[in-house]
Amino acid sequence: MKKHNIAVVGASGMVGGELLGLLESRRFPVGEFYPFNSGRRRAFVKFRGKKYACAAPTLEALKKADIVFFVSTDEVAERFAPRLAAAGVWCVDDSARFRLAAGVPLVIPEVNGVELKPSKKLIAGPNCTLTGAAVALAGIHKKFRIKELRLATYQAVSGAGKAAMGELEDQLRGYLRRGAAPAKGKKFPRPIAFNVFPQVGGFDAEGHSGEENKVEAELKKIWGDRRLKISVTAVRVPVLRGHSLAVWARTARPFTPAGLKRELLRAPGLKFFARPEDYPTPLAHGNRTEIVYAGRLRRARTSPDEFQLWIVSDNLYKGAALNSVQIAEKLIKL
Numbered sequence: 001m002k003k004h005n006i007a008v009v010g011a012s013g014m015v016g017g018e019l020l021g022l023l024e025s026r027r028f029p030v031g032e033f034y035p036f037n038s039g040r041r042r043a044f045v046k047f048r049g050k051k052y053a054c055a056a057p058t059l060e061a062l063k064k065a066d067i068v069f070f071v072s073t074d075e076v077a078e079r080f081a082p083r084l085a086a087a088g089v090w091c092v093d094d095s096a097r098f099r100l101a102a103g104v105p106l107v108i109p110e111v112n113g114v115e116l117k118p119s120k121k122l123i124a125g126p127n128c129t130l131t132g133a134a135v136a137l138a139g140i141h142k143k144f145r146i147k148e149l150r151l152a153t154y155q156a157v158s159g160a161g162k163a164a165m166g167e168l169e170d171q172l173r174g175y176l177r178r179g180a181a182p183a184k185g186k187k188f189p190r191p192i193a194f195n196v197f198p199q200v201g202g203f204d205a206e207g208h209s210g211e212e213n214k215v216e217a218e219l220k221k222i223w224g225d226r227r228l229k230i231s232v233t234a235v236r237v238p239v240l241r242g243h244s245l246a247v248w249a250r251t252a253r254p255f256t257p258a259g260l261k262r263e264l265l266r267a268p269g270l271k272f273f274a275r276p277e278d279y280p281t282p283l284a285h286g287n288r289t290e291i292v293y294a295g296r297l298r299r300a301r302t303s304p305d306e307f308q309l310w311i312v313s314d315n316l317y318k319g320a321a322l323n324s325v326q327i328a329e330k331l332i333k334l
C-alpha cells in the first residue's frame with residue numbers, strides 16, 4: 001500500500017495526542033512523520049515506538065508532507081493551510097478558521113463524505129459539539145425533515161484543550177486536599193469544579209455564545225439546509241471527556257416513534273439504545289469511543305410533531321481527531 005508523509009501541527013495538544021494514537025491503531029499508511037508544536041516549549045511525542053521532538057512549523061517543512069493535520073489554532077491554520085493547499089498538499093483542519101468558508105468542504109464522512117473531491121485540498125472538520133447531533137439525526141432529517149432543532153449541551157472541559165483539563169483537575173484536588181473553594185481559573189469564566197455555567201465562548205450582541213453560533217451555522221452547512229431553525233444553549237460541565245446533548249426536534253413530515261427508531265438503528269456511525277434505561281453517559285460512551293451513542297427517544301409532550309433524544313459522543317475522537325483521520329482515510333482513496 002502506498003505510504004503518505006504526514007505532518008501534525010499541534011501534535012503536543014489534546015487532539016494531537018489522540019490523532020497520533022488513531023493513526024497508529026487504525027494502521028494509517030504513514031511514510032515520514034513530522035510533528036509540530038508552538039515552538040514556545042520543548043515537547044516530544046511518541047509515534048510507532050519512536051520519540052520525536054516537535055518543532056515550530058514553517059511552510060517549507062510542512063510542504064514535505066502529503067497530508068497536514070491542523071490541530072492547533074485558527075491563526076496557525078490561516079497562516080499555512082491555504083498556501084499548502086494551493087501547492088497541492090492535503091490540509092485537514094480542525095480549527096474553526098475555514099469551516100464556514102465558501103468552497104471549503106466541512107465534512108463528517110458518514111454524513112457528507114461525498115463532498116470530498118480531489119480538487120478540494122483544504123477540508124475542515126466541524127465543532128465537536130454538533131458532531132453527535134449531525135451523525136445521530138442525519139437519517140431522520142432526510143426522511144422526516146427536521147424543521148426546528150433545540151439543543152441543550154453538556155460539554156466536557158477537554159473541549160477547551162489540555163490547559164482546561166488541568167484547571168478542573170487542580171480545582172478538584174484543591175478542594176479535596178485543602179477544602180479550598182474552587183476559584184475562577186484562567187481558561188473558564190467561572191470556577192468549573194462542582195459547577196456548570198451557560199457560557200462556551202464569548203457573547204454576541206444578541207446574547208448568543210460563540211459555541212451556540214458555531215453549532216447553528218456549521219450544522220446547516222453540513223446538512224446543506226439553510227431553512228433549518230436551530231436554538232442552542234451551550235453549557236460547560238465538570239466532565240473530563242465526552243459531550244452530551246439533550247435534543248428537541250420538530251419535523252415537517254409526520255413521524256411515528258417506530259419510524260424514528262428504524263432510522264436511528266440504521267444510521268452509520270451511531271449506536272442507538274432503544275430501552276430508556278440504557279441511555280449513554282460520557283463516562284461510559286464518550287471516552288475513546290469511535291461512534292456516537294443515542295437513547296431516550298420519545299415523542300415530546302409539547303407538540304405531536306416533536307421528539308426528544310439524548311446523544312453522547314467523544315469530543316476528542318469523533319468530535320475532532322477521529323473525524324480528521326476518517327477524512328484522510330477517504331482522501332487517500334479518491
Ligand SMILES: NC(=O)c1ccc[n+]([C@@H]2O[C@H](COP(=O)([O-])OP(=O)(O)OC[C@H]3O[C@@H](n4cnc5c(N)ncnc54)[C@H](OP(=O)(O)O)[C@@H]3O)[C@@H](O)[C@H]2O)c1
Pocket residue numbers: 009010011012013014015016036037038039040041043056057070071072073074076094095096126127128158159160161162163315316319320
Ligand atoms: N478539544 C476538542 O475537543 C476539540 C474538538 C474539535 C476541534 N478542536 C480544535 O482542535 C484544535 C486543537 O485543540 P486542542 O484541544 O488539542 O488544544 P490544546 O490541547 O490546547 O493543544 C493545542 C496545540 O496547538 C499547538 N500550538 C499552539 N500555538 C501554536 C503555533 N503558533 N504553532 C504551532 N502549534 C501551536 C500547541 O503547542 P504547544 O504544546 O507548544 O503549546 C498544542 O500542540 C483547536 O483548533 C480546537 O478548536 C478541539
